[in-house]
Amino acid sequence: MCGITGWASFRHNARDRRPVIEAMTATLARRGPDAGGVWLGAGAALGHRRLSVLDPVGGAQPMTDRHADRAVVLSYSGEVYNHHQLRAELRSLGHEFDTRSDTETVLRGYRQWGEAVVDRLEGMYAFAIWDERHERLLLVRDRLGVKPLHWARIEGGLAFASEPKALFAHPELDPRVDAAGLREAYSLLFGTGATLWAGVQEVQPGGLVTFDRSGLREHRYWQLTAHPHRDDPATTVERVRHLVDQAARTRLEADVPLCSLLSGGLDSTVITALAADELRRREGSARRLRSFAVDYSDQAEKFTGDVLRTGHDTPFAIEAGAFIGTEHATVVLDPRALLDPEHRRAVVAARDSPIGVGDMDTSLYLLFGEIRAHATVALSGEAADEVFGGYPWFHRPEALAARTFPWLLVTGDEAAMPLHPDLAATLRIGEFRADSYRDALAAVPHLDDESPVEHRQRELQHLSLTRWLRQLLHRKDRLSMAQGLEVRVPYCDHRLVEYAFNTPWSLKSDDGREKSLLRAAGQGLAPGSVLRRPKNHYPATHHPDYDHGLRQLARQALDLPQVRDIADEGALRATLDSPEERLPWGQRLRLERVVDLALWLDQYRPTISL
Known part of the structure; x- marks a missing residue:
């Protein structure tokens, strides 16, 4: 890389x-x-x-x-x-x-x-x-x-x-x-x-x-196309297992140390199990794959769920590592380290952008730095949710009915940094979103005989694979490469993506849950607790010191005139003055983005012309 x-x-x-x-x-x-x-x-x-x-x-x-x-x-x-x-x-x-x-x-x-x-x-x-x-x-x-x-x-x-x-x-x-x-x-x-x-x-x-x-x-030279799915359910599961297996095993070649990212979720556990098995086949039964997970020093005692997270990852990651037989390690971060201006500055420089996800970016950057001391290549479970229908918007009626990009129901106006009213009037983001959504739907390939359910699910999967996934891959690439670490993503194998895109939604959700196909294909590769575990997003700290420190950084950012030219100071001050000790996820992300905006303006000194 x-x-x-x-x-x-x-x-x-x-x-x-x-x-x-x-x-x-x-x-x-x-x-x-x-x-x-x-x-x-x-x-x-x-x-x-x-x-x-x-x-x-x-x-x-x-x-x-x-x-x-x-x-x-x-x-x-x-x-x-x-x-x-x-x-x-x-x-x-x-x-x-x-x-x-x-x-x-x-x-x-x-x-x-x-x-x-x-x-x-x-x-x-x-x-x-x-x-x-x-x-x-x-x-x-x-x-x-x-x-x-x-x-x-x-x-x-x-x-x-x-x-x-x-x-x-x-x-x-x-x-x-x-x-x-x-x-x-x-x-x-x-x-x-x-x-x-x-x-x-x-x-x-x-x-x-x-x-x-x-x-x-x-x-x-390549883009997703629609074609009929001819395989019966059993053959479909077998084919998915083969494609995931092939994708994981072919991504193990390296002349440098290699490891896996193992969160304790279904996606990363399946990839880690297949990779560990292939290494034992190549190098002998004593060969153990190294695996890494991230946690925060406050999580074991103070974990509380939110809109994106249903449980604490670490126990599941440890169980999965033991089940597979990896040499597993948990990188435990101090939440206060995520406030370090130099860490945040390095993240903004890696992204070349003020748009990120705050502490989740900084913690990923620090995790990659710790892993780099032991390995140069890491395998990741990224993209399984897009390929197999793992996100809430594939399942919730309000998302299925929404006439906009489905992630905006979670990451939209509340989580977006509010813009200065004059700038908002110039950008007209609502109109831009509506126009972009129409164009995005027009690009979705369909079959003539699709049912309304299959038609809508194909739209959601195409939007997820061609837009939402891109910002996740961008994040993974920039933050890993900033630490000199190569991250490989087996679920992005184009043959797997093509096959899953054309598999009917009834097979992707036949057990009434998300990622039914992957769960079926992963039988025997993960402990039962992981196979049954619901979708859980990348972990975030819940330490009160983090929210307090973030508010301080956001106040300092709003002291800068060039930040106030872009951000809506009034809306952000209202968030800052909230009496809640722990900010809801969306409101916290607003503050994260105003802090990153200040760092980005200071680093790049861009000429801004409207």
Whole structure:
């Protein structure tokens, strides 16, 4: 896992601008703490920061494959899990390899198949290829958008980077925000394409961007489609078990220590069990997978549920670890550490954005930091709720009937930071949400004979997979890579996602609960208590000192005029003056976001034009 950046331009000779590409690359050092490199040609410059996972000696980048006197150069981030099969096929076609890395497989695959190589890749990746033969830049992102990739126009060309901060190290690009960017950020719709930053775009998941002398073109090589489900219930469960099993096992290749995130929920327990079994098969019965969970020092005695959490994770995680046979550890955080301004500043810098989820972001960042002392790669259960229908909005009548994005019923106006009335009038977020919802529904593929129930559930799953999941993957990538940790997400295997998307809702909920298919497929992989356990979200602290400290930070943030230009001071003061010792989740998140806004404004000093 790595960080990539660079540009292509037909106005300037890139060889004359080494300090620029070196500065852009340096901003991504946390993504790739092990090594870095740059490549410069007449029409392009590419930079790379490396987190060594496969072939630490041979996988240096940018990687060049010379054809006569014209280079094909690759800067690549990610993991292609079928690279051994592709390598064998390419060898049969006459290609020779100098390394064991999947990077070289991608490069030689491009030499063989051109852009069509993307149809053969299985994994999570974002990469850039500069082809001197055609003076063409190719940008590629994996199907689900697990790995990030951004681009922006420059004079006579195009710049790209894993994170926007690298773009802003280019002399032609500045951190600017306009009304459209604030609308994207504060509407909480989690689209891709446009970003918070003016002029900065995301490569779409499953997308290609090509740039050459004829201009820029965007293309989707993959997206969800609808087709009939032919398997009976028993075969469906068996197929899901096979796909999850295959996804978990193929994500274990690494030349560095590997572990699993084990919360004690169904999703992470199934993945951990399959991974642990595969490691024992490969390395012997004594091999034990390390697993990690997070907790807070106050939780054992003071846990109380809220709208997102029904129980304390730690006992279930310990039981699951013992059942599977992992070497399990619980990382216990002091809630007061989540208030540390330096920790919060690091999180905002990792996100490049003021929009996050407060203490849950900071605690995840600290958890990843603790794990990084023991492992470089971690497996996660992220995305199972989107794939198998685990969220409340798949089941509650009010969400099924709502004519808006379903998560807004939980994370909408109460949890959103209230905006200054003048800014709110300019952004007209309500209208933007309505327009975006119509566009999002229009993009959902359907079958002609769907029942009303199946039709609505397909809409909810498509919205969850194409929008809600993207902000979770963004969070996971940015906070893990800021600690030099690679997190792999087996439930994002595109074959599993395609199959589950086309499985009827009656099979996804046949036991009257969420994630029926995964629960059935997971029989024997988890203790009964975990299999029966209801959905529980990522844990948050309930310590009164945290709420008290957060109010203090929010008051300091509101003392800044530039914060008051964006935030509704009156509404936030009312929250701050609430007599409740423990703030409801939504009100607390309001304060979290005003604190992060102040940190973001201080770090980036963006030009804001409305």
